[in-house]
Amino acid sequence: MNLSPLNERFVLHFGEMGSRWGVNRTVGQIYALLFISPKPLNADEIVEQLGMSRSNVSMGMKELQAWRLVKLVHLPGDRRDYFEAPKDVWEIFRTLAEEKRRREIEPTLTLLRDALLDTPANEAERHAQVRMREMYDLVELASGWFDEVHRLSPETLENLMKLGAKVQKVLGFADKLRGNKDDA
Amino acid sequence: MNLSPLNERFVLHFGEMGSRWGVNRTVGQIYALLFISPKPLNADEIVEQLGMSRSNVSMGMKELQAWRLVKLVHLPGDRRDYFEAPKDVWEIFRTLAEEKRRREIEPTLTLLRDALLDTPANEAERHAQVRMREMYDLVELASGWFDEVHRLSPETLENLMKLGAKVQKVLGFADKLRGNKDDA
DNA sequence: TTGAATTTTCAGTAATTATTGAAAATTCTA
DNA sequence: TAGAATTTTCAATAATTACTGAAAATTCAA
Structure with missing residues (x-):
């Protein structure tokens, strides 16, 4: 890894944390690198600084774009794709929350809604539905609250x-x- | 899997979601099962209902206890360990948030604090510190806010x-x- | 168009993580 | 305290996920 010690520590930490946030180590590292970078980087620069394969960077960039955590930019007179992490940490916070919601909360709400529409076939199902209803109400409330808060500047x-x-x-x-x- | 169809769907869903929340499939399933169970279950009952190995259940229970998502109870005249998921969904919500914080936020704050104390060795480090400071301030603020909210009933x-x-x-x-x- | 520059895909392999059965450890009761 | 009941550990292996290099696809400029 071709980085100043302080920056390397930061990048490695986010690599480790990445796994806890549902992205792999290299994706975490790439994001960390872009986050502290003073300018957009192209794929080869990332390869060079992090010492991973070109194809790995390519896949990582796709994932970071899917999370809307990086954006693609172009420099005049240069064909290559450059990437940068949005600067505003509040915006990042909101983006993360939105994506987490879309990927984790929504599917669960959908499942619960479906399950609650079913007619329970026995006592075990009847009781389970009571518990699912409690979960649904909480998640729905928290989710709606989040929507509200989310629209704030x-x-x-x-x-x-x-x-x-x-x-x-x-x-x-x-x-x-x-x-x-x-x-x- | 030895469950009513509705309950099985719920359990399977939480198995899949588990991975996104940093626990493995079986841990997610065990928790889901306990969540909808009308009474505490012992390890063999879980084995029987979910069709996984006894040792897997044993490890899963340890992890769920580490997350404080289940508690161990004993039934009079029965030596075996029984487990139950706390009933109050608000309490569960808070427990989850606390644990997430302890495992993901605190280590990052610690790293950032350390990194910010270092004297930057070059321009790349100097700029990185500016960004880290922004991240630190946001996480610290959100974290403190969370503490406040967390103390509410x-x-x-x-x-x-x-x-x-x-x-x-x-x-x-x-x-x-x-x-x-x-x-x- | 052609072909050089660049990015993406993908099959193979490496690395990691999950799961199991069997054995060891612990806990209780007779 | 012996031994039955129960839980835990752990080494082996299965399953999953990550990573790579090489080849294919795309993009652009001449």
Whole structure:
């Protein structure tokens, strides 16, 4: 790996973390490299810096594009594809959340909706449906909430987070006063 | 697999999803089974219903306990270990978020903190640190916000989510009026 | 068009991760 | 405390996933 020690540490860490986030080591490394790169890189530069095969980089780029974590750019007078990671960390955060939602939450909601439409064939199924309904309601609620929050601008979102402590105080207090009922 | 069709579908789905959440197929299946089970199950019952090896179940239970997603219980007059999934979906949600945080966010924050303390050795490192700082600030903020929200009771949390739309309106409006500055 | 530059595909192989059965360890009770 | 019941470990292997080089496909400029 052809990188300054500090940058190499960062890249290696994201390689390892990648696996926990559903991408393989090399995809994590490529993303990390682009994230800290001051300029777009082409595939050969990535090969050179990370020491992996050209075809691996090609596949990795496709996956990162599918996640919308990198974008393809072109430099004037250069035929090669260059890639860059969007700079705004809030935007990245939102993109990640959207993709995670699409890949993990939506399929589960679909399954649960289907399962809840079935007529239970026995007691085991009847009880299972009760539990699935609870899961469905929670996921649906969290998901809708996420939709709302998601439409906020990065600045508003940042404000909302900084507001965290206050929201807790207000809601927590209201909660205590009223004994946890449904409005807030 | 020795399950009613509806329940089997649910279990299989969570098996597949498991991989996206950093646990293997069988761990996902075991959890799904316990989630919809009306009573705690012992290892042999799980073997019987899911058709996997006894040792696999043993390892799976350890992992689910490490995630704090199941708890061990004992039935009077029975030596065997029984397992059950906590019933409250809000509690499950919180447990998952905590564990994800501990396993994915904390190590990254630690790495970033370390990296930011280093003196950059060249321009590439200097620029990388600027980017790492941005990432650090965002993750730290989101993480702190999460801590706050996390301390809320399930009921308050539910209220907060139901409030989503309103929060958006209020903040979004303030945002427009003031042109996105720092308080809220 | 042609052919050089570049990217993509894909079959083969390497590396990793999951699963099992058998043996060892532990726990309980008689 | 012996030994039956139960759980855990672990080495072998099965299954899956990642990675590569070579060849095919695409793109573009002359």
